[in-house]
Amino acid sequence: MPSENERRFPKALYETGQEPDPRFSLANERTFLAWIRTGVALIAAGIAIEVFASSVHSGLRLAAAIILILAGIGAPVQAWFGWLRNERALRNSTPLPAPKLSAPLAAVVVIAGLLVLVGFFL
Template sequence: MHRPRWQQEGKEPDYRFSLANERTFLAWIRTALSLLAAGVLLEQFAVTLQPRGVLVALALLLAVLACLLSAGAYQRWKSNEIAMRRGESLPHGLLIPVTAAALLMVAAVLAGMLLL
């Protein structure tokens, strides 16, 4: 099987670090899948919460966030692999703060809807 150019550069990292990086990637994918499921749940089953438009917007936001997390998880995995091959520090990204901010907003809006 053909390996991408970036996998051929630098020194092959210890397989334990590569496997840990892969487990982290899979954790991000599970999180994205959970967010997608939460969006579907909100749109399909939260029939008593009003206004309905806000609920649909929150469900859509969760679905978009799931898409961004899926793409970001791959990018983070790849960046970490490249950094390990080059012997560099692991890069920092926006995945964690963006996810936290979006979920904080969703939770705040849902709390407000439940209280009203």
């Protein structure tokens, strides 16, 4: 019968370091889920802009919607790789790494907002 660590995914992660305090792993999981919720919200915002913002210039509205939807697709990527990097740092008692996609994601939201704002005046 396989041990607990042999059944956990990703296997390579659980073969390194020591088990961290469960509270830290659970906090890491909550952060993962927050990134997933952010992705869903960004996709919903992109769809809502395209469907309901009829007073915004159509080209800029579509650009903003596409940007938000693409950012929503990118958020789960940040969720997975961020969770993996954080969990590895916790297991190896090293400092937690900074999220790599948070600044680009913030920039995308600003750009989409500016497109919608400009689109109101065209």
